[in-house]
Amino acid sequence: MAEENTRLWLMFPARLITRPIVWELAMKFPVVTNVRQASVNEEVGLVSLSLTGERDAIKASIAWLEELGVKVEPVEINTIEG
Amino acid sequence: MDRNFFSNLKCRECGKLYAKKAIHVCDFDFGPLEAVYDYAAIRGVLTRQLIESRPQSMWRYRELLPIDGAPTVGTQVGFTPLVKADRLAKALGLRELYVKNDTVNYPTLSFKDRVVSVALSRALELGFEVVACASTGNLANSVAANAASAGLKSYVLIPADLEQGKVLGSLVYGANVIAIHGAYDQVNRLCSEIAGKYGWGFVNVNLRPYYAEGSKTMGFEIAEQLGWRLPRHTIIPMASGSLLTKIHKAYKEFIDLGLVDKAPFSVHGAQATGCAPITHALKRGTDMVKPVAKPQTIAKSLAIGTPADGYYAIHSMNQTGGTAEDCTDEEIVEGIRLLAECEGIFAETAGGVTVACAKKLVAAGHIPADESAVLCITGNGLKTQEAMLNQCGAPRTINPSLREFEDRIYQPDQSAVAH
Numbered sequence: 001m002a003e004e005n006t007r008l009w010l011m012f013p014a015r016l017i018t019r020p021i022v023w024e025l026a027m028k029f030p031v032v033t034n035v036r037q038a039s040v041n042e043e044v045g046l047v048s049l050s051l052t053g054e055r056d057a058i059k060a061s062i063a064w065l066e067e068l069g070v071k072v073e074p075v076e077i078n079t080i081e082g
Numbered sequence: 083m084d085r086n087f088f089s090n091l092k093c094r095e096c097g098k099l100y101a102k103k104a105i106h107v108c109d110f111d112f113g114p115l116e117a118v119y120d121y122a123a124i125r126g127v128l129t130r131q132l133i134e135s136r137p138q139s140m141w142r143y144r145e146l147l148p149i150d151g152a153p154t155v156g157t158q159v160g161f162t163p164l165v166k167a168d169r170l171a172k173a174l175g176l177r178e179l180y181v182k183n184d185t186v187n188y189p190t191l192s193f194k195d196r197v198v199s200v201a202l203s204r205a206l207e208l209g210f211e212v213v214a215c216a217s218t219g220n221l222a223n224s225v226a227a228n229a230a231s232a233g234l235k236s237y238v239l240i241p242a243d244l245e246q247g248k249v250l251g252s253l254v255y256g257a258n259v260i261a262i263h264g265a266y267d268q269v270n271r272l273c274s275e276i277a278g279k280y281g282w283g284f285v286n287v288n289l290r291p292y293y294a295e296g297s298k299t300m301g302f303e304i305a306e307q308l309g310w311r312l313p314r315h316t317i318i319p320m321a322s323g324s325l326l327t328k329i330h331k332a333y334k335e336f337i338d339l340g341l342v343d344k345a346p347f348s349v350h351g352a353q354a355t356g357c358a359p360i361t362h363a364l365k366r367g368t369d370m371v372k373p374v375a376k377p378q379t380i381a382k383s384l385a386i387g388t389p390a391d392g393y394y395a396i397h398s399m400n401q402t403g404g405t406a407e408d409c410t411d412e413e414i415v416e417g418i419r420l421l422a423e424c425e426g427i428f429a430e431t432a433g434g435v436t437v438a439c440a441k442k443l444v445a446a447g448h449i450p451a452d453e454s455a456v457l458c459i460t461g462n463g464l465k466t467q468e469a470m471l472n473q474c475g476a477p478r479t480i481n482p483s484l485r486e487f488e489d490r491i492y493q494p495d496q497s498a499v500a501h
Contacts, residue, residue, distance in 0.1 A: 007107070007112060009112070011373050011388070036110065036111050036112050037095070037111045037112060037113070039370060041368060041370050043366075043368075043370070043372050044370055044371075044372045044373075046370065048111065048112040062271075066267075071267070071373055071375070071388070072267065072271070073267070073270065073271075073388055074270060074271050074273075074274030074275075075107050075112050075274065076106065076107070076274055076277075076286075076287055076290070076390065077388050077389075077390040078270060078322060078386055078388055078389070078390050079216045079270050079273040079274050079277065079284075079286060079287055080216040080217060080218060080239075080241070080266070080269065080270055080273060080386075081215070081216070081217050081218070081220075081221045081286050081321065081322070081386070082217065082218055082219050082220055082221065082321055082382060082383030082384065082385070082386070082432075
């Protein structure tokens with residue numbers, strides 16, 4: 001299966017801000033993580049992340065992040081407008 | 083136009099320059115790309131007289147729009163009325179108020195025709211034969227209509243649970259309307275994948291730097307129609323926050339080019355309480371926007387829980403001394419009625435948000451009674467009639483009898499009745 005690259009914005013709720021989620025993700029799934037930008041305050045954490053791997057691994061990574069409560073958006077953040 | 087003043091795309095985060103292709107984010111930090119121009123060259127060419135000599139459309143400012151040649155799509159879009167709203171001014175407690183009335187924008191009755199005409203004109207220059215968008219309303223209608231008139235094939239992606247009335251406004255133009263099942267987040271990511279995979283011109287994805295610039299024309303027109311001056315306050319509805327940042331940019335460009343005198347101006351943002359992530363961040367004193375997981379408001383065209391330009395909108399408001407407000411669904415309905423009853427303008431729910439928030443900004447003293455203000459009204463009320471159902475009473479019904487008319491409806495002053 002060919003490797004794919006996906007560009008995402010992750011938005012962490014306050015309760016997950018201190019958890020090393022990007023490290024956990026790389027340990028749990030066969031994907032390469034590459035952080036390009038990040039900012040954190042007491043209410044929300046934002047991380048722009050490039051994920052490289054097989055399609056199924058990327059999909060499983062996203063599903064795991066969402067299950068934890070991380071909001072996962074495409075690089076555009078929002079493609080659907082009014 | 084003899085010369086081309088549109089020079090590059092530029093990352094808003096790191097400033098890296100890119101060629102003028104169908105790309106929208108920086109390779110390095112994923113920051114959004116924005117059009118930049120050769121302002122020094124424009125300064126020597128663009129004058130008030132030149133602009134005034136051109137046809138009354140948004141393209142009279144074409145040196146400040148990101149296309150290389152003459153516009154080819156939506157050549158009649160824009161230059162909507164700037165209405166002096168004296169009755170509404172009185173109701174809000176202001177002396178000088180105007181309504182920028184994009185409820186009558188051509189051809190699909192919303193400000194989206196501005197952004198779409200730029201995106202599709204650029205799409206043709208870049209050689210696209212298929213254009214697309216993901217939308218729940220106004221954007222879909224505008225892409226479908228403008229693509230039809232340009233002879234472009236169009237795909238409109240919508241969530242599967244969208245109301246039929248909104249779907250019809252795209253289907254009628256012969257667009258390929260694709261309804262997608264699933265939660266909003268899943269639909270959003272699929273649209274991004276489709277945009278990345280196929281060679282389509284996706285107006286709000288890979289054509290976004292071009293698309294977004296079209297919003298500036300609303301600001302240019304306001305300044306010109308006010309007699310080449312800026313309003314002291316401009317109140318702008320916020321979904322992604324893009325329109326507010328672009329009106330700010332438009333005013334700055336006009337000042338920098340000497341087309342208006344430098345004077346203080348403030349841009350203020352308006353959101354619905356059920357989806358007000360930008361307003362809440364601004365009020366908390368931060369520029370980090372916390373997403374709204376489940377927007378709950380009748381102002382569906384503003385219901386973006388993760389606004390892409392929220393950070394930049396907050397900076398625009400802070401830089402200009404502006405602020406933001408939010409309003410409830412009841413206040414939105416009241417705002418729509420107030421605008422309709424005072425000025426004869428029927429706006430969609432986003433217009434109700436703008437009016438209701440303006441009222442709050444005046445009451446709180448953020449807009450002093452003796453300073454000029456403009457309300458940006460971005461879409462037509464005929465598109466969101468469901469919001470006003472059972473809100474305006476019902477017609478009173480009588481039989482075809484003059485006696486019944488006089489008994490039940492109208493009792494004339496006898497002395498005034500003609501014989």
